[in-house]
Amino acid sequence: MFNDIGPLELVTLVVLAVLVFGPDKLPKVIQDVMRTVRKIREFSESAKQDIRQELGPEFKDFEFEDLNPKTFIRKQLDNDDLGLKEIRNGFDLKKEMAEVTDAVHARDAELSAPSGSSGARVDMTKKADDRPPFDADAT
Numbered sequence: 001m002f003n004d005i006g007p008l009e010l011v012t013l014v015v016l017a018v019l020v021f022g023p024d025k026l027p028k029v030i031q032d033v034m035r036t037v038r039k040i041r042e043f044s045e046s047a048k049q050d051i052r053q054e055l056g057p058e059f060k061d062f063e064f065e066d067l068n069p070k071t072f073i074r075k076q077l078d079n080d081d082l083g084l085k086e087i088r089n090g091f092d093l094k095k096e097m098a099e100v101t102d103a104v105h106a107r108d109a110e111l112s113a114p115s116g117s118s119g120a121r122v123d124m125t126k127k128a129d130d131r132p133p134f135d136a137d138a139t
Helices: 007-055 069-077 084-090 093-112
Strands: none
Touching: none
């Protein structure tokens, strides 16, 4: 619940609570807050049990945390039935990038090396007068 509160923030909250409520009333306030938190937890657990009973026996293993999209997607991706772990483990990004780089460099070498029939390089730059043909029926 409070995973992102650091020690400095916690000390600041304690000092602020002592200043606002005073050292005499602070234990009573903490007890009241804890009692309220316990009641809220009991209420939410009873509501979850009521919903599970209303859904029926086919939803007995239903978890409300699965309604969170991140949790749902993570659970589906970790499912062994899809075979995604084998695909993920079999994919080596460095190896794939090296193959692509080698293929690109080989193609560059073929283009730069003069061949027997056509020794000229292909000019891929766009010229100002090179416009595609205009087809009035197509527009």
